[in-house]
Amino acid sequence: MYLQNFLSIQPPYSSTQEQCFRWLSEAHEIAxxxxxxxxxxxxxxxxxxxxxxxxxxxxxxxxxxLKEGDWEHKAIYPVRxxxxxxxxxxxxEFYHKTVRxxxxxxxxxxxxxxDIIHVSCTGYISPSAAQMEALKAPQNVTVTHSYHMGCxxxxxxxxxxxxxxxxxxxxxxxxxxxxxHTELCSLHLNPQDPSLEQLVIQSLFADGCxxxxxxxxxxxxxxxxxxxxxxxIPGTSDAMEWMVSDWGMKMTLSKDVPNMVGNxxxxxxxxxxxxxxFDIRAIRDKALFAVxxxxxxxxxxxxxxxxxxxxxxxASRELLRERGNMSSATLPHLWQKILxxxxxxxxxxxxxxxxxxxxxxxxxxxxxx
Amino acid sequence: MYLQNFLSIQPPYSSTQEQCFRWLSEAHEIAxxxxxxxxxxxxxxxxxxxxxxxxxxxxxxxxxxLKEGDWEHKAIYPVRxxxxxxxxxxxxEFYHKTVRxxxxxxxxxxxxxxDIIHVSCTGYISPSAAQMEALKAPQNVTVTHSYHMGCxxxxxxxxxxxxxxxxxxxxxxxxxxxxxHTELCSLHLNPQDPSLEQLVIQSLFADGCxxxxxxxxxxxxxxxxxxxxxxxIPGTSDAMEWMVSDWGMKMTLSKDVPNMVGNxxxxxxxxxxxxxxFDIRAIRDKALFAVxxxxxxxxxxxxxxxxxxxxxxxASRELLRERGNMSSATLPHLWQKILxxxxxxxxxxxxxxxxxxxxxxxxxxxxxx
Numbered sequence: 001m002y003l004q005n006f007l008s009i010q011p012p013y014s015s016t017q018e019q020c021f022r023w024l025s026e027a028h029e030i031a032x033x034x035x036x037x038x039x040x041x042x043x044x045x046x047x048x049x050x051x052x053x054x055x056x057x058x059x060x061x062x063x064x065x066l067k068e069g070d071w072e073h074k075a076i077y078p079v080r081x082x083x084x085x086x087x088x089x090x091x092x093e094f095y096h097k098t099v100r101x102x103x104x105x106x107x108x109x110x111x112x113x114x115d116i117i118h119v120s121c122t123g124y125i126s127p128s129a130a131q132m133e134a135l136k137a138p139q140n141v142t143v144t145h146s147y148h149m150g151c152x153x154x155x156x157x158x159x160x161x162x163x164x165x166x167x168x169x170x171x172x173x174x175x176x177x178x179x180x181h182t183e184l185c186s187l188h189l190n191p192q193d194p195s196l197e198q199l200v201i202q203s204l205f206a207d208g209c210x211x212x213x214x215x216x217x218x219x220x221x222x223x224x225x226x227x228x229x230x231x232x233i234p235g236t237s238d239a240m241e242w243m244v245s246d247w248g249m250k251m252t253l254s255k256d257v258p259n260m261v262g263n264x265x266x267x268x269x270x271x272x273x274x275x276x277x278f279d280i281r282a283i284r285d286k287a288l289f290a291v292x293x294x295x296x297x298x299x300x301x302x303x304x305x306x307x308x309x310x311x312x313x314x315a316s317r318e319l320l321r322e323r324g325n326m327s328s329a330t331l332p333h334l335w336q337k338i339l340x341x342x343x344x345x346x347x348x349x350x351x352x353x354x355x356x357x358x359x360x361x362x363x364x365x366x367x368x369x
Numbered sequence: 370m371y372l373q374n375f376l377s378i379q380p381p382y383s384s385t386q387e388q389c390f391r392w393l394s395e396a397h398e399i400a401x402x403x404x405x406x407x408x409x410x411x412x413x414x415x416x417x418x419x420x421x422x423x424x425x426x427x428x429x430x431x432x433x434x435l436k437e438g439d440w441e442h443k444a445i446y447p448v449r450x451x452x453x454x455x456x457x458x459x460x461x462e463f464y465h466k467t468v469r470x471x472x473x474x475x476x477x478x479x480x481x482x483x484d485i486i487h488v489s490c491t492g493y494i495s496p497s498a499a500q501m502e503a504l505k506a507p508q509n510v511t512v513t514h515s516y517h518m519g520c521x522x523x524x525x526x527x528x529x530x531x532x533x534x535x536x537x538x539x540x541x542x543x544x545x546x547x548x549x550h551t552e553l554c555s556l557h558l559n560p561q562d563p564s565l566e567q568l569v570i571q572s573l574f575a576d577g578c579x580x581x582x583x584x585x586x587x588x589x590x591x592x593x594x595x596x597x598x599x600x601x602i603p604g605t606s607d608a609m610e611w612m613v614s615d616w617g618m619k620m621t622l623s624k625d626v627p628n629m630v631g632n633x634x635x636x637x638x639x640x641x642x643x644x645x646x647f648d649i650r651a652i653r654d655k656a657l658f659a660v661x662x663x664x665x666x667x668x669x670x671x672x673x674x675x676x677x678x679x680x681x682x683x684a685s686r687e688l689l690r691e692r693g694n695m696s697s698a699t700l701p702h703l704w705q706k707i708l709x710x711x712x713x714x715x716x717x718x719x720x721x722x723x724x725x726x727x728x729x730x731x732x733x734x735x736x737x738x
Contacts, residue, residue: 001539088457089614096612124493124517126611126726127601135601142599143727144525147516148493156513162539163532170370170531170597172645228539230511232496232504242495243465244613245458276541357495358512 001162001214003366004222006336007110008210009102011060017053017203019067021046024191024202026068031079031191042199049196050203051324055296055317059206059324062098063186076187084192084247091187091248095123099182103133106180106211112137113176113213115164119146119157119328121242122184122249130180150242150356151292152230153181153328158364159228161214176215181329183208188248201251204295208326210333221339223350223366229272236260236359257294261355262301268361269306269351278365283349288368289313290334292354293320302353315341330354335366344368370531370583372735373591375705376479377579378471380429386422386572388436390415393560393571395437400448400560411568418565419572420693424665424686428575428693431467432555445556453561453616460556460617464492468551472502475549475580481506482545482582484533488515488526488697490611491553491618499549519611519725520661521599522550522697527733528597530583545584550698552577557617570620573664577695579702590708592719592735598641605629605728626663630724631670637730638675638720647734652718658682659703661723662689671722684710699723704735713737 015023025042037045063076071080076091085091099120118130124147134141144164146157161177168174185205190198214225239254254260273280284306291302293316303313319334326333331354338344350366384392394411406414434443441447445463446454454460468489487499493516503510513533515526530546537543554574559567587593608623623629642649653675660671662685672682688703695702700723707713719735 001536087615089612089619092613121495124613126490126517126519127606127609127729131601131727131729132606135603135606140600142528143601143729144528145517146514148495148514150495159511159513159540160529160532162536163529163534165532166536166539167370167531167534170535170594171528172596172598225539227541229541231509232500232512234504237496237501237504240496243458244461244493246456246615250458358500360496360500360512 001165001216001225002219002222002369003212003214003225003335004219005110005213006210006332006339007106008333008336009105011062011207011209013061013064013066014058015061015066016058017056020059021050023066023068027077027079027191028194030071031083032194036194045196045199046203049199051295055320056204056324057321061186062184062207066186077191079191084190088246088248092123092125095184095187096125096129098184099123099129100132102182102209103129103180107133107136110211112139112141113178114174115142115144115177117144117146117157117160117177117179119153119179119181120183121148121150121153121327122187148242149328151294151325151327151330152354152356152360152362154331155228155230155354155362155364158214158225162225162228165214165216176213178211178213180211181209181332183327183329185327190247190250197253201253204325206324206326208323208329208333210329210336212332219369222369223335224369225364225366227276227278227365230360230362231268233260233264233359233361239359240357242357257355257359258297258301260359261298261361262305264361265302265305265353269363272363283351283365287312287349287351288315288338288344290331290338290350290352291316292331293317294325294355296320298355338368370534370585370594371588371591371738372581372583372594372704373588374479374582375579375701375708376475376581377702377705378474380431380576380578382430382433382435383427384430384435385427386425389428390419390572392435392437396446396448396560397563399440400452401563405563414565414568415572418568420664424689425573425693426690430555431553431576435555446560448560453559457615457617461492461494464553464556465494465498467553468492468498469501471551471578472498472549476502476505479580481508481510482547483543484511484513484546486513486515486526486529486546486548488522488548488550489552490517490519490522490696491556517611518697520663520694520696520699521723521725521729521731523700524597524599524723524731524733527583527594531594531597534583534585545582547580547582549580550578550701552696552698554696559616559619566622570622573694575693575695577692577698577702579698579705581701588738591738592704593738594733594735596645596647596734599729599731600637602629602633602728602730608728609726611726626724626728627666627670629728630667630730631674633730634671634722635674638732641732652720652734656681656718656720657684657707657713659700659707659719659721660685661700662686663694663724665689667724707737
């Protein structure tokens with residue numbers, strides 16, 4: 001199985017981390033009617049606990065709201081009128097309208113495949129934008145929703161795609177499966193919640209949209225997919241949560257997540273590669289490690305525990321700096337970056353990791369072509 | 370690929386259709402503070418537009434609410450205190466608590482597989498009850514969420530399972546995949562909405578929980594899975610919708626859905642079986658048709674357009690009568706019923722259909738063993 005034909009769509013709005021902090025701080029002060037902290041105090045808190053601007057330089061968003069002022073007229077966060085922002089249904093209507101346009105743009109620029117797997121944890125509407133777009137195809141396109149798995153969402157979707165192509169007897173002969181990630185994390189902030197945990201979360205997440213294809217034909221430029229693997233870490237189910245709540249999707253995130261992952265990543269990797277018959281020593285030193293940049297500390301942990309060189313994880317750090325954490329859309333952006341980097345030669349092994357609620361650790365072993 | 374080892378869990382509360390109508394009518398009157406109709410008037414409307422008690426005899430529920438009276442203290446629908454019922458987050462907390470117990474019960478009665486696919490369109494929490502249960506397994510169990518696809522949800526999950534078993538190169542050697550459906554449709558009623566469309570919906574849906582396994586080893590009792598297929602029907606995206614809303618999941622349902630499906634089902638079936646090289650004439654007369662009993666009219670439509678005998682669709686009608694529409698859990702209950710019916714001989718072809726937002730039509734061709 002091969003991955004190829006990456007197409008990302010840049011969201012129309014961008015903010016530096018400092019602009020984000022200012023906007024978020026003002027939203028918090030107004031939404032909480034000054035009960036907790038002023039904008040300036042929130043700004044200090046964001047600088048203290050949030051991801052720094054050295055680590056996240058800018059973030060891109062599909063929501064136009066993310067500027068200071070005009071708190072009566074924002075699309076999602078008119079916090080002077082509604083302290084939590086607009087309702088869950090209105091957030092979903094915004095999501096659907098935006099994602100329909102994204103699918104239109106994507107399939108004006110590429111051919112329809114046999115299957116589309118729509119990956120998201122930030123908006124659930126059926127029929128989905130993927131289904132509505134699939135109807136425009138000249139051939140029959142099967143649409144599968146791969147929803148609500150969080151930052152590691154690319155892996156279950158890759159698992160599905162690789163299976164859809166493999167089982168010709170039951171599913172028919174399919175040539176290509178597209179995976180399309182549409183993550184509008186910016187829809188699910190809660191300006192009413194003053195907890196430090198929420199400030200950390202709000203300092204990390206951004207929006208992202210990316211499509212790519214899996215097929216059995218070797219492309220001129222792409223990845224060969226050798227192996228996929230996934231495990232749950234015992235005793236960590238409280239460490240991260242993502243659930244449908246009243247005003248939007250609600251996230252919880254323990255600050256111990258990087259350590260919890262760091263403590264397991266070596267055993268996990270050895271177990272995986274041993275089970276599948278790959279030689280970790282042969283791969284490790286020449287591989288590039290595409291670590292889902294959930295935050296800077298998780299990259300540090302994987303680098304330290306796996307005893308990697310900085311250049312083996314530098315693409316992850318760069319992507320975090322350039323775009324922040326786009327949930328499931330992040331790793332595919334990283335793969336696109338690796339593909340477009342001519343300094344990374346064909347044949348380079350790529351070990352990817354992502355992490356999410358469970359805690360779940362997912363990994364893939366691919367090879368750049 | 371084979372299906373086997375069906376285990377359904379009967380929800381603890383049941384109501385006759387007449388009891389449901391009385392409860393729903395009282396909930397509507399109180400939630401709307403008598404602005405629209407009295408309980409007696411709603412009861413007449415339910416009898417006029419709702420699915421009759423000849424067609425749905427009883428329904429089972431995990432929510433304890435579904436009795437008249439005591440409207441201050443209901444778990445989900447305390448409509449004297451909150452006209453729409455409890456909040457989205459509280460509904461999800463109820464879902465999670467209930468579904469965790471269901472998974473505990475399921476895996477106290479069966480062995481853990483290599484993979485669990487959790488199928489639902491009625492509750493999204495991560496880590497899911499499936500993930501929390503998988504952690505108790507002696508071996509590594511990979512969990513996949515197959516969420517938000519509605520009544521046809523068994524088909525994408527079967528597609529995933531058959532692929533996970535087929536792609537040994539990328540996914541490793543897996544022996545069995547469990548599919549576990551947990552549908553708590555009763556969490557997502559809106560007693561504030563007086564529209565006839567909502568009364569129809571509220572007359573149809575029930576709760577259901579069922580688990581079954583897919584593997585490559587032929588079982589002594591089960592189904593051989595020959596083929597899966599799915600299409601979207603052009604021009605029908607407005608006919609049915611399922612989206613995350615403010616108080617719960619919101620459904621819309623046009624009364625034209627049975628006709629829309631009926632008008633396409635013959636072409637759909639011919640196209641599918643022709644593409645995959647099966648002879649429809651050889652299969653049609655001896656097959657049993659497991660039609661997702663979304664409502665009585667869709668069974669009528671499929672029977673009429675496919676020119677079937679009543680005995681070929683009678684299992685679908687019986688299941689509707691015995692349990693109502695349990696969304697994605699319905700077809701697996703029907704398969705279980707067919708498996709347990711000694712009058713249906715081994716070798717009988719089983720053609721299954723399900724329908725959902727898109728509109729999507731899904732089908733499978735299996736053979737009873």
